[in-house]
């Protein structure tokens with residue numbers, strides 16, 4: 263069946279609310295390569311939205327999942343616990359930048375964030391949660407409410423749960439300094455909610471869907487101090503930044519701070535759904551037995567895959583590789599920006615291999631050009647490269663190649679990107 267035929271079936275059978283960035287249908291994936299229904303090969307610079315850091319179907323992940331499926335695939339941890347869940351919690355507790363941590367495992371990123379808020383509210387006995395403009399935390403009612411981007415995530419879905427507040431994320435080149443963010447927080451404390459009613463402040467160390475904006479180190483450290491001052495918990499949402507993507511296992515490690523809770527998902531499972539909340543033991547133990555859980559939370563297959571992913575990150579030194587690849591990607595992007603025949607590139611930024619660039623109307627300045635982004639992603643796809651956009655102005659391209667990509671394929675993908683930038687100029 264062709265992509266066009268499949269697309270017609272998809273459109274007839276699946277609601278339009280679940281939009282797809284491409285209209286090609288995957289049939290096979292291997293590390294950084296994907297083949298569609300018509301046998302065409304693509305380089306995958308989306309990695310299933312930051313999930314396949316260890317590539318598609320890493321042999322060790324597949325072997326671990328296969329071995330687990332020979333034993334059992336489901337008991338529900340709340341009915342019959344199993345060792346690989348406990349071992350994964352032990353492992354994450356040791357690896358995360360939190361002392362004396364405990365971990366609960368779930369299935370999706372949104373579920374991890376929901377649970378982090380439940381735990382924070384229970385521990386602090388406070389209702390309010392503060393998140394950031396441009397932040398993305400999921401599509402469930404609570405996490406959608408916490409998400410700081412209206413179009414398309416929140417349109418028509420309100421009212422949202424109460425006691426959720428937003429403050430601006432510091433983005434210097436969009437005119438928001440770290441001080442502006444703190445001033446907004448002070449205003450919020452004066453105008454809308456007293457600090458003693460705030461359970462948690464949650465942020466992504468590098469905003470994902472919001473545009474790959476990197477929180478400045480000092481900003482994070484001051485935020486930690488402010489939280490301590492007011493008894494507010496600090497939650498780092500590492501669903502997109504986690505597991506070597508930024509050159510560290512957790513992006514939080516770039517900041518020399520200890521968050522109270524960290525949410526993880528995506529790349530942890532190497533393609534198998536698994537998520538979790540890692541947090542200070544005393545906080546994590548606050549909810550009563552039975553207050554937390556979920557039928558599939560920390561599924562045996564997800565846990566087996568996650569152990570393999572953590573092994574691979576260590577054995578293949580993917581944190582170091584992430585830094586190396588990221589450096590090369592930035593170098594190439596800066597070269598592309600210098601070419602007078604490419605479409606105008608604005609800000610280029612990255613932490614490890616979490617790299618993005620903006621398309622702008624004019625070479626000087628930051629006026630966003632979201633239409634060019636659409637043209638560029640379409641042109642790149644035609645040439646065999648899968649690209650994802652993001653950003654509150656929809657003018658950012660994020661590059662999320664698997665950290666296991668062969669260097670020749672990275673260059674091949676960047677060559678396609680460069681040609682596409684010229685042809686849409």
Ligand SMILES: Cc1ncc(COP(=O)(O)O)c(C=O)c1O
Nearest residue numbers: 370371372398399400470501502
């Ligand atoms: C930072 C962050 N938090 C939470 C989520 C929600 O994860 P999921 O889509 O698995 O529910 C995402 C998804 O993109 C994310 O990037």
